[in-house]
Amino acid sequence: MNSDDIRRKIQDAVDAGFDAQLATTADFVAIPSTRGAEGPCQDMIADLLRERGYEVDDWHINVEDLKDLRGFGPIEHDFSKARTVVGTYRPATARGRSLILQGHCDVVPAGPLDMWDTPPFTPVVKDGRMYGRGACDMKSGTIGALFALDAIKAAGLKPTGRIHFQSVIEEESTGLGALSTLQRGYRADACFIPEPTGGKMVRSQVGVIWFRLKVRGHPVHVFEAGSGSNAITAAYHLIQSLEQLEAEWNERAKGAPHFGKVSHPINFNPGIISGGDWASSVPAWCDVDCRIAILPGWSVADCQDEIRRHVAAASRNHRFLANNPAVVEWCGFLSEGYELKDSAEAEAAFAKAYDAVYGGPVRELAFTALTDTRFYGLNHNIPSLCFGASGAALHGFNEYVDLDSLRKSTKATALFIAEWCGVEES
Ligand SMILES: [Zn+2]
Structure with missing residues (x-):
């Protein structure tokens, strides 16, 4: 044949x-x-x-x-x-x-x-x-x-x-x-x-990093709220802040080989959120599982550092998080x-x-x-x-x-x- x-x-x-x-x-x-x-x-x-x-x-x-x-x-x-x-x-x-x-x-x-x-x-x-x-x-x-x-x-x-x-x-x-x-x-x-x-x-x-934001505070009855100790709203603050990191990384991606012409190659995704125990209790905890992309050639370790530093900085200017800084945990992909x-x-x-x-x-x-x-x-x-x-x-x-x-x-x-x-x- x-x-x-x-x-x-x-x-x-x-x-x-x-x-x-x-x-x-x-x-x-x-x-x-x-x-x-x-x-x-x-x-x-x-x-x-x-x-x-x-x-x-x-x-x-x-x-x-x-x-x-x-x-x-x-x-x-x-x-x-x-x-x-x-x-x-x-x-x-x-x-x-x-x-x-x-x-x-x-x-x-x-x-x-x-x-x-x-x-x-x-x-x-x-x-x-x-x-x-x-x-x-x-x-x-x-x-x-x-x-x-x-x-x-x-x-x-x-x-x-x-x-x-x-x-x-x-x-x-x-x-x-x-x-x-x-x-x-x-x-x-x-x-x-x-x-x-x-x-x-x-x-x-792209590569992908998975991380979990762990927010922890002190539980109180909702009638005492206003003290800014709501872990769920604090987690929202971090999510919004990480959208800025996503924008920075997309800026960095401009002109990168193969991805330079892709309009938004870096996607940040808060994918799972869980927190709180009761509608009338101020939530003392909130976990958010997140995914973010990195480009070929970017170091996973350097990007992990950047995520950690970004979350620490975003915690410093927040009433609740300043005293209860969020913890970042790695919970899956650490991929180049x-x-x-x-x-x-x-x-x-x-x-x-x-x-x-x-x-x-x-x-x-x-x-x-x-x-x-x-x-x-x-x-x-x-x-x-x-x-x-x-x-x-x-x-x-x-x-x-x-x-x-x-x-x-x-x-x-x-x-x-x-x-x-x-x-x-x-
Ligand atoms: Zn597949």
Whole structure:
């Protein structure tokens, strides 16, 4: 077969398997794999890999093993059930380049169910879309990569390079799942992560810092209020002040490579607020969990310092906080930004795959969110591409993946695997 024949056969095989791919995707989306509850998803992936004859490595993650590694972020919840699953394909004789394919199976919380048109963990296919929490981010991508490998096989081919298919957790809060695969020793000549990027390749992505503002004071009855000891209103003061820090950082981002033209690359988000105990008690405590982005090349430690100093300064000119300074705690991501580099070969292989499916040069993206690519790229200089389908409402309500875009991104993934690892007739 010449390479045009190979490409056509693989794309036809993706089409032929697409109904089965959607059925498996729906089964995967139906598992409510929020943080700490990813076990059944990992079971399903391990089974799918075993059925297909991959060598399966399924282990519990020990946080102690990861603490000193670059990009580690602290874990606060019960991590005793945390697992990573890797399925490995080894060619009889490895002649091609090796590849890591990675997907995360954790999803963000669904929020109030009455804000969904259909239940988040009952996937619904309608008007060329699949709806459900994680349908887009990124369960359809993970299953797509598995079916991309299936398509190569169904086309009568087998890859000539080693492939690790990695299903990880924690992508939405620390990235420790991806980090655990590197700690375990998995390496390859390139990594490919099929996150839903809207058919664009991520050129550069932000880093993210999670922190918690802890405000504490003395509880009093509301009739004594007026003394300015309300922890919730004090927390509001800090939130507003941090919006100034966000503005400063966006100013700093102007002219930065790739992000210079993005209008607001740094987003500060107070994401969870909790505080107080009773409507007639002045709240003595308030916690606000926050997220802020940083750009590639910015030091996480320096930015942490700046956040701490900013909160201290904002506390000094506030009646309540001056005597009860807020504490800043790190509660998740401590992630650097990442820019693709030393990746010419991988990009060239991907460009061929992309052109065969979409036609034309690869469209690129400066991504204002993060992906796990950073660990492979920054920690081990493994060029790490991120590319996938289109959809909407990731982290929102009525999340969906566009199925036509998924079919195409699955084809591009399969062709990239064939191009990168090489294939031979089986
Ligand atoms: Zn994702």
